[in-house]
Amino acid sequence: AAPEESLRRRKAGNAGAEPGSPPGRGPGREPTGCNAHLRAGTFWLTRIVLLRALAFVYFVAFLVAFHQNKQLIGDRGLLPCRTYLKSVQQYFRGPVGWDAVSYAPTLLWLLDWSHMDSNLDTLALLGLGVSSFVLLTGCANMALMATLWVLYMSLVNVGQIWYSFGWESQLLETGFLGIFLCPLWSLSRLPTGTPPSQIVLWGFRWLIFRIMLGAGLIKIRGDQCWRDLTCMDFHYETQPVPNPMAYFLHQSPWWVHRFETLSNHFLELVVPFFLFLGRRMCTLHGVLQILFQAVLIISGNLSFLNWLTMVPSVACFDDATLGFLFPSGPGGLKDRVLKLQEEAARGLRPPPRYGCMVRQAVHVALGILVAWLSVPVVVNLLSPTQVMNTSFNPLRIVNTYGAFGSITKERTEVILQGTASLNASMPDAVWEDYEFKCKPGDPGRRLCLISPYHYRLDWLMWFAAFQTYEHHEWILYLAGKLLANDATALSLLALNPFENRAPPRWVRGEHYRYKFSRPGGRHAAAGKWWVRRRLGPYFPPVSLPDLKDYFQSREWPY
Secondary structure (H helix, E strand, O other): OOOHHHHHHHHHHHOOOOOOOOOOOOOOOOOOHHHOOOOOOOOHHHHHHHHHHHHHHHHHHHHHHHHHHHHHHOOOOOOOHHHHHHHHHHHOOOOOOHHHHHHOOOHHHHOOHHHHHHHHHHHHHHHHHHHHHHHHHOOOOHHHHHHHHHHHHHHHOOOHHHHOOHHHHHHHHHHHHHHOOOOOOOOOOOOOOOOOOHHHHHHHHHHHHHHHHHHHHHHHHOOHHHHOOOOHHHHHHHOOOOOHHHHHHHOOOHHHHHHHHHHHHHHHHHHHHHHHOOHHHHHHHHHHHHHHHHHHHHHOOOOOHHHHHHHHHHHHOOHHHHHHHOOOOOOOHHHHHHHHHHHHHOOOOOOOOHHHHHHHHHHHHHHHHHHHHHHHHHHHHHOOOOOOOOEOOOOOOOEOOOOOOOOOOOEEEEEEEEEOOOOOOOOOOOOEEOEEOOOOOOOOOOOOOOOOOOOHHHHHHHHHOOOOHHHOOHHHHHHHHHHOOOHHHHOOEEEOOOOOOOOOOEEEEEEEEEEEOOOOOHHHHOOOOEEEEEEEEEEEEEOHHHHHHHHHHOOOOO
């Protein structure tokens, strides 16, 4: 019943078809619609997945900043960033100039320091808003991604010890590359005029190569237990913030821990080279690394580090690999990408415009910049005195990475205690424990599960337990705030034993050794996750008047 003209066109279209091929499908054509199969070698969908993954990590990072910055670096924080910026300004002896700005690049140089809490909240809220938009829509341009990068760099460079972790620099490097993955202004999820650059994609692959190889080399060159395959006997128990799964993984047989250590070496020292062995091996690299990071997420609370490490691994996949993530249907993203591939196969793409040529020149310049900044990073990788998590420039564009180069064999914790007794040295003084949000304290409290969220104070308490309080002066400032029942500082804790009571007269730090309880043992039967033993005092009992001169000498609010 078809019109004659339509039948004539259909016959003409089938004339060159191969025997046995379905009607209407010629030798160079692919089916469209739900049966469409994307070709390998394009990265339109890869860009969408990668930008959304990066936006998710940005969102978590800015959420942590919004919840904790005021308590840590705000006007009355443990290490006020206003004091830090003043010290930078005094070091360079004069008003804010290029030297000070280049040493600590941050937008806070341009803002009023009299309301630093508001400034910090503004930066964090802007970051939350922009990252939410990119995460929900999958749309981004260079302006939005540059905004996220500048906002987070502004926080990292005044965060002092609270932002001294390797994943801060890793997020800034990943975010910097993300800027050049996008069109300049367009907010289309599929900006057909600006295909993803191979240079930028290889920038992401170079990043994940350095992250994994750096982590593997620092282990082999570091702790002896990585070489004799015993590190995993201790890791689950002594990592910064264990989760419930770590408790059970720690109980695994010895041969399981040896297999875990060998697998770690394979994934960090061998698998990274798969990137340079063709498409299939590159895809295998991406799959293995993402699975590896997923296992690490399950086994511990390592902030958003492992989530962030998955992001550059996405650059290992092309549209043909990631097509299953998108629905098949007329007019959908997958269908539109298929049409773009067919046009490119037929040579129907329009000739490059002036803007495209400028963009290509920018990408070439980016590649040269990354290559130049990678020289000291590669030298460090090859050096027997390799250092990890170091930046060689204030913008943190190309950095060194590594994790757990040494493993602590025993877990120690600092427990802060307060008492209302008049005399702290009396044997009948009742000392009550403060509980943190996530770090071990009460042996009977269940281990927390918070990844990708991150409690910065809890992590620093883990580091403080390795050294004396003289190396971590902020812990005495925290003690002073507890003596004053300071609501801002107490919001970082899970339990204040003096809530709705007069503040304590004395606060002290006690040093304990912690071990996981043995399943089936008497401590586990009593509902305890930990067994702890007192090692001695960490810092002696202090009262608020005792700390007055100490605070004033450091220009800390008293």
